[in-house]
Amino acid sequence: MLHFSAINEAYHKGILRSWEDGGCLDEITKRMGYRLSLTSADFNEQVRPGGVLNLTVNLQNTGFASIINEHPLLVVLVTKDGTSRHEVKLTIDPRTWEPGTATFTAKLHIPSNAREGEYQLALWLPDGYESLRNNPLYAIQFANEGLWDEVTGLNVLGNVSITESAGGMSERGKDFTVISAESSTSK
Numbered sequence: 001m002l003h004f005s006a007i008n009e010a011y012h013k014g015i016l017r018s019w020e021d022g023g024c025l026d027e028i029t030k031r032m033g034y035r036l037s038l039t040s041a042d043f044n045e046q047v048r049p050g051g052v053l054n055l056t057v058n059l060q061n062t063g064f065a066s067i068i069n070e071h072p073l074l075v076v077l078v079t080k081d082g083t084s085r086h087e088v089k090l091t092i093d094p095r096t097w098e099p100g101t102a103t104f105t106a107k108l109h110i111p112s113n114a115r116e117g118e119y120q121l122a123l124w125l126p127d128g129y130e131s132l133r134n135n136p137l138y139a140i141q142f143a144n145e146g147l148w149d150e151v152t153g154l155n156v157l158g159n160v161s162i163t164e165s166a167g168g169m170s171e172r173g174k175d176f177t178v179i180s181a182e183s184s185t186s187k
Helices: 013-021 025-031
Strands: 036-043 052-061 074-079 085-089 100-109 117-124 154-162 177-186
Touching (some): 013 025, 036 154, 074 154, 085 177
Antiparallel strands (some): 036 052, 052 100, 074 117, 100 177, 117 154
16 A cells, blocks of 8 residues: 555564564565566567567566666567577656556567577566666566576566578668557556
8 A cells, every 4th residue: 555665674573573473474575565576468479580579578566666766678589598689668657567466568570680599588577777787786677486597687578599491571771670669567
């Protein structure tokens, strides 16, 4: 109800004690701030260089609040050996993901000069400050097991194969770009 993001241990000790005695302090502690979990991610697992990657992501925020500080939302394609990386920023603001569910869709143009091969598809929510952007300790980590890459700060959704043999249209263009992106939330 109050959308708490933090509470100090020195806060009214009687209230803290009543939460502990009432058995709800553990839940309050776990749900303080935001807690984002991926519920599903749908995307085409094969795409041509110059083709379109269609992505739909469903999230659940089981915390009491939304994200406070700026964290841009980027979609990243990176080869498993890290030698080739493409990233694009979506125009979606994760601070709008209040408690409840959030869904976003994106159509993304794959660069026509993208190297063929297997890529990891990931969401990256780095800190909004340039000085902290590449520090994974400041990136948002989803609550799911097995998604987080602690070295890069990426939440890995799965694998995408970029191959000429994939179906679909292909357009020239050297940039990983957003064709469209939409977001919705519900409580």
